[in-house]
Each structure stands twice: as structure tokens, then as C-alpha cells.
Amino acid sequence: MLxxxxxxxxxxxxxxxxxxxxxxxxxxSGPGSPARIVLGADATAEQIAQFEQAxxxxxxxxxxxxxxxxxxxxxxxxxxxxxxxxxxxxxxxxLPVTLAIVLFAFLIALIFGIGIGVLSALKPGGVFDRVSRFxxxxxxxxxxxxxxxxxxxxxxxxxxxxxxxxxxxxxxxxSLHLQSILxxxxxxxxxxxxxxxxxxxxxxxxxxxxxxxxxxxxMGLSSRQVVFYALVNALPPVVxxxxxxFGYMFGWALIIEQVFNIPGLSRALLNAISQRDFLLLQGIVxxxxxxxxxxxxxADLINRVLDPRQRAAA
Amino acid sequence: xxxxxxNRRAFLAAAAGGALGGLLPASLxxxxxxxxxxxxxxxxxxxxxxxxxxxxxHDAMVLGQTVxxxxxxxxxxxxxxxxxxxxxxxxxxxxxxxxxELRDDVTFHNGKKMxxxxxxxxxxxxxDPANKALRRPIxxxxxxxxxxxxxxxxxxxxxxxxxxxxxxxxxMGIFPAGSRKEHGDDYFKQKPAGVGTGxxxxxxxxxxxxxxFRKNPNYWRKGLPAWDRLVVKMIPEDAxxxxxLLTGQVDIISAPPPREFNRLKTMPGITGASRPTLGGSLxxxxxxxxxxxxxxxxxxxxxxxxxxxxxxxxxxxxxxxPTGGLAPPRGWWFNPEADKEVAFDLDRAKQFLAKSKYPNxxxxxxxxxxxxxxxxxxxxxxxxxxxxAKIGIKLNLKVYEFSVLIQQIARGExxxxxxxxxxxxxxxxxxxxxxxxxxxxSKSTGYDNxxxxxxxxxAFAESEQAKLKDIYGKMQMILARDAPIGVLGxxxxxxxxxxxVQDFKVNQALTMxxxxxxx
Numbered sequence: 001m002l003x004x005x006x007x008x009x010x011x012x013x014x015x016x017x018x019x020x021x022x023x024x025x026x027x028x029s030g031p032g033s034p035a036r037i038v039l040g041a042d043a044t045a046e047q048i049a050q051f052e053q054a055x056x057x058x059x060x061x062x063x064x065x066x067x068x069x070x071x072x073x074x075x076x077x078x079x080x081x082x083x084x085x086x087x088x089x090x091x092x093x094x095l096p097v098t099l100a101i102v103l104f105a106f107l108i109a110l111i112f113g114i115g116i117g118v119l120s121a122l123k124p125g126g127v128f129d130r131v132s133r134f135x136x137x138x139x140x141x142x143x144x145x146x147x148x149x150x151x152x153x154x155x156x157x158x159x160x161x162x163x164x165x166x167x168x169x170x171x172x173x174x175s176l177h178l179q180s181i182l183x184x185x186x187x188x189x190x191x192x193x194x195x196x197x198x199x200x201x202x203x204x205x206x207x208x209x210x211x212x213x214x215x216x217x218x219m220g221l222s223s224r225q226v227v228f229y230a231l232v233n234a235l236p237p238v239v240x241x242x243x244x245x246f247g248y249m250f251g252w253a254l255i256i257e258q259v260f261n262i263p264g265l266s267r268a269l270l271n272a273i274s275q276r277d278f279l280l281l282q283g284i285v286x287x288x289x290x291x292x293x294x295x296x297x298x299a300d301l302i303n304r305v306l307d308p309r310q311r312a313a314a
Numbered sequence: 315x316x317x318x319x320x321n322r323r324a325f326l327a328a329a330a331g332g333a334l335g336g337l338l339p340a341s342l343x344x345x346x347x348x349x350x351x352x353x354x355x356x357x358x359x360x361x362x363x364x365x366x367x368x369x370x371x372h373d374a375m376v377l378g379q380t381v382x383x384x385x386x387x388x389x390x391x392x393x394x395x396x397x398x399x400x401x402x403x404x405x406x407x408x409x410x411x412x413x414x415e416l417r418d419d420v421t422f423h424n425g426k427k428m429x430x431x432x433x434x435x436x437x438x439x440x441x442d443p444a445n446k447a448l449r450r451p452i453x454x455x456x457x458x459x460x461x462x463x464x465x466x467x468x469x470x471x472x473x474x475x476x477x478x479x480x481x482x483x484x485x486m487g488i489f490p491a492g493s494r495k496e497h498g499d500d501y502f503k504q505k506p507a508g509v510g511t512g513x514x515x516x517x518x519x520x521x522x523x524x525x526x527f528r529k530n531p532n533y534w535r536k537g538l539p540a541w542d543r544l545v546v547k548m549i550p551e552d553a554x555x556x557x558x559l560l561t562g563q564v565d566i567i568s569a570p571p572p573r574e575f576n577r578l579k580t581m582p583g584i585t586g587a588s589r590p591t592l593g594g595s596l597x598x599x600x601x602x603x604x605x606x607x608x609x610x611x612x613x614x615x616x617x618x619x620x621x622x623x624x625x626x627x628x629x630x631x632x633x634x635x636p637t638g639g640l641a642p643p644r645g646w647w648f649n650p651e652a653d654k655e656v657a658f659d660l661d662r663a664k665q666f667l668a669k670s671k672y673p674n675x676x677x678x679x680x681x682x683x684x685x686x687x688x689x690x691x692x693x694x695x696x697x698x699x700x701x702x703a704k705i706g707i708k709l710n711l712k713v714y715e716f717s718v719l720i721q722q723i724a725r726g727e728x729x730x731x732x733x734x735x736x737x738x739x740x741x742x743x744x745x746x747x748x749x750x751x752x753x754x755x756s757k758s759t760g761y762d763n764x765x766x767x768x769x770x771x772x773a774f775a776e777s778e779q780a781k782l783k784d785i786y787g788k789m790q791m792i793l794a795r796d797a798p799i800g801v802l803g804x805x806x807x808x809x810x811x812x813x814x815v816q817d818f819k820v821n822q823a824l825t826m827x828x829x830x831x832x833x
Contacts, residue, residue, distance in 0.1 A: 047446060082362055083521070084500045090521060152557045164557035165549070167523075261549045261558070263523035270550075271360045271522060274685060276717045 008300055012293045017069070019289045020282075024065045027278050034081040034276040055081050057278075068282065077283040082275045087283045090268055095287070097167050098257065098264035100177070102249045105185040109192035110242060116193070117200025117238075118231065124205055132197060139194030144252055148187040148259040155183060165261035184260040188252055192245045199241050203234040236303045243299030247292030351833050353541040353815075355826055356555055356567040358686070360522060360548045365502040366487045367440055367447040372594075372736040373568050373688070375484060375825040377546060380527050381423075381510035382487025385414050385433065385467075386479060392592050392739050392822040394480065398428065398488055398511065402479075409474035409775055416465040420534045422490050423515045424508035430461040435491035437469070445494070449485035451754060452743075453478055474775040480740040484823070487512075513539045513829045522548065540817075540832040550685075559584065559810055565833070566811040566818060568826055569688065572631045578810055587820045588808035590635050592642045592739030594688060594824055598680075598698075598800030599723050599731040599748070603760035606678070607730070611670035613797040617656040618663035619705045620698065622802050629693045633806040639790045640745055642804040647741045647783055652790035656797060663705050675706025681722055681731040684713050688734040688824070689805055695732055726757030734805055739823055741786045742773060749798050761798035 035051040052058045056067065071078060077087035120129040156164035162183055168176035207213065207230040216226050254266035265284055272280040357373050366378035387397040396402055398420055403412040420428040437459040440447045455475040460468045471478070489509045494502065502509065507516045513535070514527030527544040547564060549555040552571040556578060558564045570578060570586065579586025600607040600616070607613055622636035638656030641648045667673060682695045692713070699709040714722065722728045737743035747753045749761045750770060766789055773785045793799070807824040816832040 084503060085521065093521065149553050152554065157557050157560045160561065164561045164563060165554050166563070258551050259554055261547075261551065261554045263520065267360070267522040274715050274717065275362060 005301065008297055012297045015293050016286075016290055019293075020069065020072075020286055021065060023282055023285050023289070024068065025061070027281055028061065028064075034278060051081075068279075072283075072286070078279040080272075080277050080280050082277040082280075087279050090280060091265070091283055091287060094263060094265045094268045096169070097262060098250065098253055098266065100167075100170075101181050101184050101188065101256070101262065101264065102246070102253055104181050105188035105192070105249055106242075106246050108185060108189040109196055109245065112189070113193045113196025113242075114200050114238065116197040118204060118227070120197070121201045121204035121208065122227070129201070132201070136194040136198050139190045142190065144187045144191060145255045145259050147190060148184065148256055151183045151187060152260070165259075167262045167264070180262075184253075184256050184262060187259070188249055188256050191252075192249065195245065196238060196242060200234070200238050203237050204231060207231075207234040232306060236307050239302050239306065240296075240299050243295045246295045247288075250288050250291055351540065351542040352545055353539075353543070353566075353828060353831055353833060354545040354547060354564040355828060356547045356549050356558060356564050358548075358550055358552075358555065358569045360550070361525075363503040364506055364516070364519075364525070365499070366485060367449050368503070369485075370448070371687070372484075372824050373826070376828065377525060378487060379512065379825060380514035380544060380828070381506050381512045381516055382489065383511045384482045384487055385416075386482055388480075388483045388739065388823045390819045390821045390823075390827050394483070398433075403469075405476075405777070409476060409777060410471045412469040412471070412479070413462070414467045414469070416467065417534060418465055420511050421532055422509065422511055423530060424490065425532075426490055428488065428490075428511055429464045430467045431464075431491045433467045433488055434459045434461050435493075436486065436488045439489075439494050440486050445499075447486075449481075452481050452485065476774065476777055477740055477742050480738050481743070484738050484825075514544050517543070524548065535829075539829050544828060556810075559812065562812060565815050566809055566826065566828070566831075568809055569686070570808055570810045572629075572633045572689070572808075575633065575808055575810070576631060583813050584810055585813055585815075586808065586810040588633055588806040589820050589822055590642060590644050590804055590806050591736075591822055591824050592645050592804070593737035593743065594805040594807070595640070595642075595735050595737075595744055596634060596689065596691070596694065596802040596805060597733060597735050597744075597748070598802065599728065599733070599755075599758040600798065600800055601726055601729055601758070601760055602798050603726065604729050606670070606672045606676040609671045610796055611666045612672050612676070613800075614656070615663045615666035615670060615705060616702065616707065617797045617800060618659050618666060619702055619707070620800065620802065621658045621701050623658065624701075625694050625697050626803055629697055630689060630805075633808055634689070634803040635806070636803040638794065638801050640749075640793050640799065640801055641741065641786065641790050642739075644804075645739075645741065646779065647786040649787040649790040652787070652794040655791070655794035656801075660704060667705055675708070677708040677710065679710045679712050679729045681712045681714055681719055681728045683719050683733060684715050687716065688736065691732045691734065694802065698732075723758045724755060726760055728758075730800075731758070732802075736824060741782070742770060745789060745793070746770060749793065759798045761796070763792060763796065763798075766792050 035048040079086055116132050120132040152164050155161045162179050166180055168180040170177045213230055257264045257266040269284045361374035363369055364377045366382050369375055369378050383397050385399040387395055389395050398417055399414040400417055403414045405412055439445055440450055455471045456469055457472040458470045462468050493509045504519055505516055513530050513533050515530050517526040517528050519525045524545050524547045529539055529542050555567050559567050578584055617638055626634040626636040635643045637643050637653050639652040680695055682691050695711050702709050723731050747755045749759050751762045769785050769789050776782050807820050809820050811818055818831045821827040
């Protein structure tokens with residue numbers, strides 16, 4: 001088991017390094033140079049060459065990557081060519097904002113997704129099941145950014161219940177913090193509520209049809225106990241999906257943060273893209289990749305705890 | 315009468331509603347962020363710098379103009395006025411020596427009195443190539459800046475070039491002698507506290523969120539500013555920017571979406587206005603060195619097949635003054651004859667095309683910008699695609715982000731590109747930069763015409779408006795005759811603001827003017 005876990009961790013790091021290399025190549029393959037942004041459209045070729053030399057952009061590709069990776073492993077993400085700010089500090093500044101929204105959205109998605117899935121699996125074809133199926137189709141179809149704009153329109157502009165955007169950290173007070181993350185998190189969560197509800201419903205129904213469930217019922221276990229044990233057995237695919245969803249949420253947060261004017265990682269990322277800010281761009285995408293890779297690793301490990309057969313296989 | 319829910323479901327619903335209500339402080343339900351005197355304005359893009367000598371975006375110039383001032387300024391009506399100088403400069407007979415008398419009541423934010431030494435230092439710093447100031451090239455004809463006495467400065471030009479005074483209003487500021495060396499460039503870029511003379515003192519920059527300034531209590535214009543704090547927020551999303559205004563979270567927004575502007579400005583509690591700019595043109599950079607734009611008849615065909623009026627009305631909802639000439643229709647130097655020469659006329663367009671090297675039309679790549687800057691050009695490009703198809707010109711839309719697009723245009727790598735081009739609202743700036751050799755956007759057209767260049771030199775040496783109008787008129791006719799660059803029109807500056815905001819006027823020079831605003 002330990003060897004397998006170690007193997008998964010090593011392969012995750014390998015994936016991360018490979019993605020880092022690909023990312024490095026992609027950021028440098030575009031036609032624009034950050035020099036053009038920093039020095040302006042009328043910069044001479046000589047000025048641009050000078051800038052690239054001063055910032056190591058004229059070095060061979062692999063030595064640039066090695067130098068960058070070495071610095072990243074030491075926790076140094078470099079200093080932005082464009083703004084001059086420390087990339088690690090900029091990420092550290094924006095990460096808690098994105099994390100707050102994604103974690104809250106993930107919590108909402110888990111609670112409602114699994115809750116709705118369980119309730120609809122208990123009475124297949126019942127009113128709740130049919131309504132939840134219809135709602136799931138809606139949830140899957142509505143683009144998150146559009147939902148965000150609709151929420152702003154009704155909850156902020158028409159009803160004046162919530163602020164239209166912006167972000168208040170927890171230090172500003174729990175109430176303000178929750179108000180600022182409620183709409184963005186909800187916009188982000190709706191799709192994943194639908195996905196998780198459908199997966200939970202399907203997996204639990206499948207499990208409830210199993211022979212051992214019938215045996216358990218025949219032996220007189222209470223309905224609640226039967227459903228609990230069935231749910232534990234039905235959870236592994238849901239956990240995998242939840243882990244994927246958690247990773248994807250960071251991607252969708254890009255758009256949601258833009259809609260709600262939230263100064264999180266995605267705002268920093270979009271600015272980095274438009275300003276050809278290589279170091280900031282690499283730092284943020286590398287972080288997103290790491291979150292995605294390690295969320296999947298976490299899901300694998302949780303499934304091994306939930307499912308004895310996976311432990312035995314190890 | 316208060317009713318109490320009697321069943322479990324109703325009770326739970328009421329409890330949930332109550333809990334949500336409890337979360338919300340009354341201040342947010344009826345948001346009034348302006349108590350105190352904080353003026354909050356919104357920009358659509360995230361600025362790179364506050365430093366005016368390196369600022370790229372015109373809407374972000376409000377940041378530099380809050381902290382830094384110059385010898386002269388444009389007021390919101392586009393009139394040149396003295397700022398740190400007592401009056402407009404006296405100019406020698408040969409149009410090469412400018413003398414400024416400085417105000418004696420101006421202090422920097424660090425408490426130091428502003429003198430002629432500071433002015434000389436600021437110019438010398440800008441002009442030194444080693445400092446790589448983005449805006450240095452437009453001041454290239456300044457040969458020498460001398461201190462005549464502590465409140466008098468003399469600027470000598472290498473040749474007559476009256477236009478440089480107009481460019482001062484936007485592209486540089488006066489800062490204390492020695493301050494660049496003392497603080498370094500990053501300080502001016504990110505936190506220029508203590509180094510300006512403007513109505514706002516830099517306070518904080520929260521990246522991707524806002525930049526704030528506090529009132530300069532020692533500002534030389536007594537009684538200004540009326541606010542205690544200025545917050546400049548960055549909100550790129552159109553709908554969100556508008557929602558912030560409608561919910562009272564901000565006071566003034568720039569770049570409201572044109573299709574909603576007319577509806578929004580009549581909403582209760584909201585005021586809005588727009589006015590034409592004298593320097594914001596929507597241009598089609600046609601590369602004359604590449605086919606099919608190497609043929610003058612083809613360029614004229616394109617110009618005459620472009621229905622600018624429809625684009626102005628249907629795409630920009632009146633926020634564009636359509637014209638084919640390279641001068642704003644409301645500028646005193648506008649030549650209507652030049653505009654007529656390239657006016658929309660499909661029959662003429664077909665005749666020009668038939669006379670060209672490409673009588674059967676052509677397929678052209680047009681480069682446009684992904685994110686809007688001042689106006690969203692994608693919609694206009696789509697309209698143009700349909701219009702040009704009528705004479706057999708096929709337009710392929712290629713979308714690039716700003717940094718790539720500007721690089722293409724500056725290097726002449728494009729075939730045709732569309733972008734809003736901002737200038738200080740001075741007759742020669744756009745012409746000089748786009749269709750004359752040796753300028754930073756010369757390769758955007760690759761055009762070089764000795765007659766036009768001679769007229770420009772004559773304009774530089776002339777100061778009488780009547781004579782200048784004649785020279786500028788002739789320049790516009792040459793450009794209309796040769797059509798080296800496509801013009802769709804001149805953009806309007808537009809703003810929306812809350813009714814509590816007083817004395818705010820839309821700035822004809824586009825950048826928001828907030829020094830005199832009251833709350």
C-alpha cells in the first residue's frame with residue numbers, strides 16, 4: 001500500500017514537471033515579447049534585445065526552464081517583467097480569494113449534489129427524483145457566467161440583497177465575507193451540484209440493487225443503516241468526480257471572478273496573459289496544475305480508504 | 315399584523331429567510347459607499363503603471379494626472395490652459411524658443427516647493443535615451459531646457475514644432491529634482507507618493523482591485539479637490555461595471571457599453587453624457603507595402619465601399635462620428651471636401667476596383683483586438699465584412715490580444731488592422747504617427763509622400779490658425795486622394811455617473827477628469 005501511494009506521488013510530480021515544461025514552451029511560443037509591453041510599441045530592436053538579455057529571455061529554452069524550476073522549488077517564482085512585483089507575493093495575495101470561492105462552491109456542490117442524489121435514489125421515479133432530474137438538466141445547461149450575470153441582476157440590482165461584486169476577506173467580518181462569496185460560489189457550484197447529484201443517484205441506485213443490500217434488509221438492518229452502508233460503497237466514483245470537479249472549478253473561477261470583479265488568481269492570470277507576463281502566467285498555471293494533480297491523488301487515496309477491494313489490490 | 319408560521323415547512327422557510335436577512339447589514343442593503351467623501355470611479359482595464367511617461371492606455375491616464383501635473387493642460391473642452399505655468403508660453407519669432415513663467419505657490423506632495431530646477435530635471439530625465447521613457451520620441455525636437463531664474467524656464471527646439479506643447483498635457487509630469495534617482499523607476503510606476511504636485515496623493519495599489527489616493531491638502535488650487543479620497547477600481551466586465559453603478563457601489567464609470575448607454579443614462583438616479591473626442595479615431599491600418607493595398611485604386615475602392623454611417627448608428631449607437639478623413643468632424647481643422655472624396659458610394663467603389671490591379675476583388679486578413687479598448691472593434695469588423703463583400707472583397711477576421719496586435723502594426727507585419735487610436739486631440743499627431751516616415755507607427759501604412767511631408771513641416775513652422783487650417787485641409791485632401799489609411803470615424807467619450815455626483819463633465823480628451831468633482 002505504502003509503495004503504491006509513493007508511486008502515485010512520484011507519478012504526480014512527474015506529471016507536474018511535464019506540464020511545467022509544456023507550459024514553459026507554450027508561453028514562449030507566442031509571437032509577442034514582454035519587452036513590447038514594458039517598453040512600448042515604439043521600442044527599438046536594440047532596446048528589446050537589451051531587455052531580453054537583462055531578463056534572461058535570450059537564454060536557450062531548456063536553461064531558462066531549469067533555472068525557473070530550480071527557483072520555483074526554492075519557493076522563488078521570480079519578479080514580474082511587467083509590473084516588477086514579486087510573483088510569489090502576487091500569488092499569495094490572490095490565492096486566498098480564489099480558494100475562498102472555490103472551497104465554498106465545492107462545499108455547496110458536495111452538500112447539495114450528494115444530498116439531492118441520495119434523496120432521488122431512495123425513490124426512483126418519484127416526484128423528487130423527476131424534479132431533480134429536470135433541475136439537473138437545467139443546471140448542466142446554464143453557463144456559469146450567464147447565471148452570474150442573472151444573479152447580479154436580481155439579487156444585487158433589483159432586490160439589493162447582495163453586493164454586485166467585489167471581495168471582502170474574512171478579516172472584514174464573517175457577514176461581509178459570506179455576502180461577497182455567496183453569488184460567485186453559487187454560480188460556480190450549480191453545474192457541479194447537477195453533475196454530482198446525477199452520479200450519486202446512479203451509483204447509489206446501482207448499489208441498492210445489490211444482493212448484499214437485499215440480504216442486509218432481510219437480516220433486519222434498519223433502512224437508515226442500509227442506506228448508509230450502501231452510500232459508502234457507492235461513493236468511490238462520486239469521490240473521483242468530486243476531485244475532478246474541484247480541479248475544474250479553478251478553471252471556471254477564471255470566468256466567475258471576472259464577472260463578479262473579484263481580485264483572485266484569475267484576474268491576475270488574465271492580466272498576465274494580456275500583458276505577456278511570462279513569470280506570473282507560469283506561476284499561476286503551474287499552481288492550478290498542481291491543485292488538479294493533487295486533488296486527483298487525494299481522491300485515489302480516499303477511495304482506497306473507502307473501498308477495501310482497492311486496498312487489497314494494493 | 316405579524317403572523318407566525320404554523321407548519322414546519324413554513325417555519326423553516328421563514329427561518330432561512332431570517333438568517334439571510336441577518337447576514338446583511340443595513341448599510342449594504344442600501345449601499346452608500348460615499349458617506350465620507352470618497353469618490354469611486356471605474357476603469358475597464360488593469361493599468362501597468364501610474365507613471366505618465368510610460369502610460370500606454372488613455373483611460374488609465376487619470377491615475378498619472380491625479381498625482382502629476384505639467385506646465386500646461388487641456389481642460390475638459392479641449393482648450394489648452396496653463397497649469398503649473400502662470401500663462402501659456404511666450405514663443406520667439408523663429409518659433410524655436412519657448413519661455414514659461416512658473417506659479418510660485420506650488421508644492422510637491424513631500425512639501426518641497428516646485429521650482430524651475432524641477433522642471434528642467436523632469437524634461438532632462440524624459441529626454442535621456444538611457445531612461446527609456448515610452449513617450450520620449452514625441453519630444454525629440456527639444457534641444458535644451460534652461461533655468462532662467464527659479465520661476466522661469468526656457469525650452470529650445472532644434473526646429474519649429476509647436477505641437478510639443480500639446481503633448482505635455484498627457485504624456486509627462488513634473489517631479490522633484492533628483493527624485494527618479496532617489497526612488498527608482500518602480501516607485502514611480504507603482505507607488506509615487508510624495509513626488510507629484512497633483513490634487514491626489516498616492517495612497518495604495520491593490521493589484522487587480524483598486525488604486526487609491528487621498529486629497530492633497532496643500533493643493534495650489536484652493537478648495538480643490540472636494541473629495542477626501544479617490545478610489546479607482548478596475549472592472550473589466552461590462553455588465554458588472556454597470557451593476558456597480560446601479561447599486562451605488564461606485565460613482566462614475568468609464569466606457570459604458572454603447573448598446574446600453576442611451577437606456578442607462580435615463581434610469582432613475584443615473585446621469586450620463588457623451589461628447590465627441592478630437593483625437594480618438596477608429597482606424598483601419600492598411601499596409602500599403604502589401605497587396606492588395608499597394609494599389610491606390612483598391613484602397614479608394616475599400617474607402618468608398620465602407621458605410622461608416624451605418625457602423626456609427628448600428629454598431630456604436632451614435633458614439634462614433636463617422637468620417638473618412640483623418641480629422642474629427644467637430645475639429646476646427648476638419649475639411650469636408652476630403653471627407654466627401656472618400657464618402658460611401660458603392661458605384662464609385664466598383665469603378666475604383668475595376669481600375670485597380672485587382673478588378674475581381676481580393677481576400678484580406680484584418681487583425682482586430684480580442685479585448686475592447688475604448689470601443690469593441692470586433693462588431694465593426696463584422697459589419698465591415700458584410701459591406702465589403704458587396705464589391706467582392708472578402709475579409710477574414712483575425713483576433714489577437716493587444717500586445718500581439720500592436721506589435722504586428724508597429725512592425726508592419728499585418729495586412730490590415732483595425733484599432734481605436736488615441737491622440738491628444740491635436741491636428742498633426744495621428745497623421746505624423748501613421749502616414750509619415752520615421753515615426754513609431756510608420757510601418758502601419760508604409761506610406762511616404764513628399765508633398766504631405768512638406769506640408770507637415772510648413773505646419774510645424776506656422777502658428778496662425780487660419781493659415782494652419784489651410785495647410786491641414788490640404789493634408790487631408792492628399793490623404794483622401796491616396797487613401798493610405800482607412801478611417802471609420804472619431805469616437806465619443808462617454809460616462810455614466812450617480813446623481814449625487816456634481817460638476818463632473820465628460821472630458822473631450824477622453825481621460826476622466828475628476829479634480830473638480832463634488833459629492
